[in-house]
Amino acid sequence: MTALEHEPRTAGRGEPLVVLSRVQKHFGQLHALKDIELSVAKGEVVVVIGPSGSGKSTLCRAINRLETIDEGTITLDGQPLPQEGKQLANLRAEVGMVFQSFNLFAHKTILQNVTLGPIKVRGMNKADAEKKALELLERVGIEHQAEKYPSQLSGGQQQRVAIARALAMEPKVMLFDEPTSALDPEMIKEVLDVMVDLAKQGMTMVVVTHEMGFARTAADRVVFMADGAIVEEGTPEEFFTNPKSDRAKDFLGKILKH
Amino acid sequence: MRLIRTKAVVAGLGLALSLVACGDAGSDSEGADVEVKEDAASEFDDGTRMKELADAGKVKIGVKFDQPGLGFKDAADDIPTGFDVEMAKILAADLGIAEDEVEWIETISDNREPFLQDGTVDLVLASYSINEERRAVVGQAGPYLVTGQQLLVPEDSDVESTDDLQGKEVCSVTGSTSLDNAEAEGMKPVGFDTYSECVEKVLDGTVEAMTTDGTILAGYAAQNEGELKVVGEEFSEENIGVGYSKDHPEMCQWIVDTITQAHEDGLYDDAFKATLGPSGVDTPELPEMDACES
C-alpha cells in the first residue's frame, strides 16, 4: 500500500464548486435523500461512506442528474443543473463519472471508448483526440491495450480505462460511484493508486466507497450517510478516530472488526 | 399429378356417397324462367353422374360473384344473377333441381380446376374460357358463348382502341387470361384481386382503362351508366364453356344437349336478354359447340 502511505492533503479550500441545498429524493415510499446540504470546494476530495442503502450512490448520481431530485437545488460552478436537453448534456461533459460496473462501451475499442466524448461532444479532431487518449491511457497504465475491446481486459484494467475516459473530457469534478466494489481484491489497489494520483494533482472528487484506507489517505473530508441523511462529516482524522454519532460508531465498529 | 388425380377420385367418391344419403329428388318450387323437370332422375341411365345428382336433388355449381351480367351476387342476394347463372339454372332444372336447391359456390379464376378436381363443385359456369391446358385437367363442354376482350374507359375518355394505350397501365384481374392478352397487346398490365377494384381504379383515374371480356365490361358499364363505356374491337376470342370433372365424361354430351335444347326452346335468348341485354349487347347465336370425346 505504498502509494496510499502519505499524509492526507490539507488542500486549500477554493471556491465552492458543487453545492447541494435542501435536496429531497423519494423512490416511491423510500425517502432516499433527506434534506441534503453539501458543498464541495474546488480541489477538494470528499469521500462519502455509509451502510448500503444509505443513499450515498443516489447522492453521487444526483450530482450529474443521472437521478432526478424532487426538491432542492444542485449547482455546479454557480449554475443550477439544467432540466434536460442540450444544456444538461453540456453540464455532464463537465462532470466525470466512474461507475461501479465500469460501463465501458462494449462495441468500441479501448481507444474509441476514450476518444468518443472528445470527438462527439468537444468536437476535437480524431488525431488530437487519439493523441490525448493515448497519453491518458499511459497515465493509467493501459497504453498497450488501446486496440482491444473491453471484454478482453481485466476488471481493474477496465476501471482504469473508465477513469481515462472520464478524464478525457477534462471535467471540473470527478464522481466515483463505488469504483472498486465490483473488483477482485488483487485489482483494487491498481485502481485506487490512479485515484490517489488524481487527488494529488488537485482534481475535485466525490467518491462513494467502502475503502477506508483510501478515505484515510486521500480524503479532505469524510461524509457519513445513513438512511438518506448526512449524519456526520469531518476530516478523516476526526471521523475515524473520534466519530460523534452512534450510527457512525456502530458502522465503524462493524467494518473495522474485520 | 397421379397423386392429385387419386385424391380427386377419392374425394369424388366420398361426395357421391354423401349425396346419395341426402335423398329426396325433385322439388316443387318454381324457377323464374326455367321449368324444373319432374321426375328427372328417371331420364338418366344408371351409373351416370347426372342420375346421381338428380337422385340426390342437389348440385354444387361454381359461378363468379363479381361479374355483373355474367355471375354476380351481393350480400343481400340468395341466388346469384347473370347469364352464366341462367345457363346453370337450365342445367340444374334438367336434373330436376330448382335454383334455390342449387348450392351456389363462388369460384375465382384460380380455383376453378382444383374445385372441379376435388369435387367442391360439380359444374363450373364462371366465364370459363376453354383452352387445351385446362382440358388436360378438367372437362370443358361448349362453348355456349363466345366473347372477346375489350376496353372499359371513363365516359369522357378519348381512348378508342388498344393503340391508344400502348405502354399505358391497364387494369385486370391478377392471373387472368385478360391480363396476359393486355401484355401481349403492348399495354402494361396491372392486376387486382377482383374486377370491382379495377373499376374503382378506372373511376378514380389511376388507370385509363380496364380490360376483360366485353360481356363483363358491358355489365360494369350498365352498372355505372354515364360514367364508364366499353370501347374498341374485340382483340381476343374467348370461348366460354361449362367445366365438369374428368371423372364424369358422360356429363359433356348432356351439357351440350341440354343447352342446345334450351336454345331451341328460346330459353337461351331469354336468358341473354334478361342479363346481358340491358348492357346493350345484341343477343348472339348459340356458337357451334365442340364435339364431346366418346
Next chain:
Amino acid sequence: MDAVLDNVDLYLKGFGYTIFLFLVSAAISLVLGTLLAAARVGPVAVLRTFASAYVALVRNTPLVIIFLFFQLGAGKIFDWLRFGWVDIHIGPFDFTSFFTAAVAALSLYSSAFVCESIRAGVNSVGLGQAEAARAIGLPFSGVMSQVVLPQAFRASVPPLASTFIALLKNTSVAGVFGVLDAAARMKGFTNDHADQRWGIFIAFALGYMFLVAIVSAIASVLERRWRVV
C-alpha cells in the same frame, strides 16, 4: 415446369419486382422502425405514446387491410397519396403509383415489427451503457446513435432477419394490388397452364426459398461479424 422454362423472362421479371419491393421496403422500414424504436425508448412522452400507439395499431392490422387503405382509401382523403406523381422506369421495370402504394403499405407494416425487434435489442443493452454515454455529455441522439443502437442492432439481427424474411414473403400481397411480382406471375402461369399447376408452384416456391436463403445468409454473416468480442 415447362411453362416456367418457356417463360423464364417473365419468371425473372416477376422476381425482379419482388426483389425491388423487398429492398425498397426493407430500407424504408429499417429507417422508420429505428426512429420508432428511438421514440419508444426516448425521453419525450408524446413521442413514446405516439410510437406505442403506432406499433399497436399497425401490428394488429392485417397487411391486406393496409394495402386496401393505400389502394382504395388514402387517395380519397389526400390526393398525393394516390402516388400519381411517381413515374420511374428502369430497364424493363416500371415503378408507378401501384409499386409506390405497395412499398408504402409494406414499409409502414414492417416498420412496426422492425421497431419491436430493435426495441428488444435496445432492452438487451445494459442500462449502464446509456448512463455512461450520458455521463460523458452525449445528448440523447448521440447516446442512441453512438452507443445504444450499434449494440442494439447486433442483438436485433436475429429478430430483424425474421422480420425481413416475413417482409420478403409479404411482398406477394402486392400481386393482387397492381404489381406484377412473382406471386402475380405465378397466378398468371397457373391460369394459362392449368395442367402444370404443381410444377409452377414448385418453381415459384423455389424462387422465394432462394431469396429467403440469401437474406438468412446475410443475417448470419452480420451476426458473426458483429459479435461483441
